[in-house]
Amino acid sequence: xxxxxxxxxxxxxxxxxxxxxxxxxxxxxxxxxxxxxxxxxxxxxxxxxxxxxxxxxxxxxxxxxxxxxxxxxxxxxxxxxxxxxxxxxxxxxxxxxxxxxxxxxxxxxxxxxxxxxxxxxxxxxxxxxxxxxxxxxxxxxxxxxxxxxxxxxxxxxxxxxxxxxxxxxxxxxxxxxxxxxxxxxxxxxxxxxxxxxxxxxxxxxxxxxxxxxxxxxxxxxxxxxxxxxxxx
Numbered sequence: 001x002x003x004x005x006x007x008x009x010x011x012x013x014x015x016x017x018x019x020x021x022x023x024x025x026x027x028x029x030x031x032x033x034x035x036x037x038x039x040x041x042x043x044x045x046x047x048x049x050x051x052x053x054x055x056x057x058x059x060x061x062x063x064x065x066x067x068x069x070x071x072x073x074x075x076x077x078x079x080x081x082x083x084x085x086x087x088x089x090x091x092x093x094x095x096x097x098x099x100x101x102x103x104x105x106x107x108x109x110x111x112x113x114x115x116x117x118x119x120x121x122x123x124x125x126x127x128x129x130x131x132x133x134x135x136x137x138x139x140x141x142x143x144x145x146x147x148x149x150x151x152x153x154x155x156x157x158x159x160x161x162x163x164x165x166x167x168x169x170x171x172x173x174x175x176x177x178x179x180x181x182x183x184x185x186x187x188x189x190x191x192x193x194x195x196x197x198x199x200x201x202x203x204x205x206x207x208x209x210x211x212x213x214x215x216x217x218x219x220x221x222x223x224x225x226x227x228x229x230x231x232x
Contacts, residue, residue: 050224056085066134067142095152103147111143153210161205
């Protein structure tokens with residue numbers, strides 16, 4: 001069982017993250033857009049994006065930047081954060097219209113516990129939250145949102161994700177075996193890891209289908225990204 005879990009963990013390193021974990025990866029024409037500095041105090045809210053008849057606020061931008069700083073040690077460029085929030089807005093609207101259920105509190109508790117394991121102690125986690133400018137309530141809200149949107153995308157696009165045996169074999173031969181060899185690891189038989197490989201490929205297909213849908217949906221929306229500090 002221990003070896004099997006090790007292989008599952010290894011395979012997970014090759015999986016493309018679902019758009020819920022990084023909903024927008026659209027390229028920005030301006031490569032010199034600065035990163036967002038997480039706020040250390042409660043900001044005076046303003047509009048960052050007008051999207052259809054709704055808005056994305058500056059506090060939402062700051063909150064996501066602070067979360068990224070907590071988890072990754074730095075935040076993404078502002079343009080990437082705005083793109084992610086726009087894509088979240090699209091998915092959230094679709095999920096709400098479908099009356100897709102919110103995660104249970106126990107699921108969010110579990111996700112928070114997993115996140116806290118990345119830190120040396122609870123005190124270290126709290127210290128890093130303070131340094132990033134985010135509180136536990138905001139962390140829980142973002143985790144709940146990510147889980148909700150990720151699950152909905154899986155629900156919507158998994159039925160369309162198609163993976164055949166040839167793809168599984170190719171991944172095993174071209175990706176898994178060379179990587180394990182380079183690490184001096186024992187090579188498991190294909191039959192032992194086929195379910196995990198298949199799931200990795202399904203997740204990649206879900207990611208691709210989700211991004212295509214997001215791009216198509218975005219093109220039909222009225223979106224106005226305001227210069228920072230100008231939205232009222």
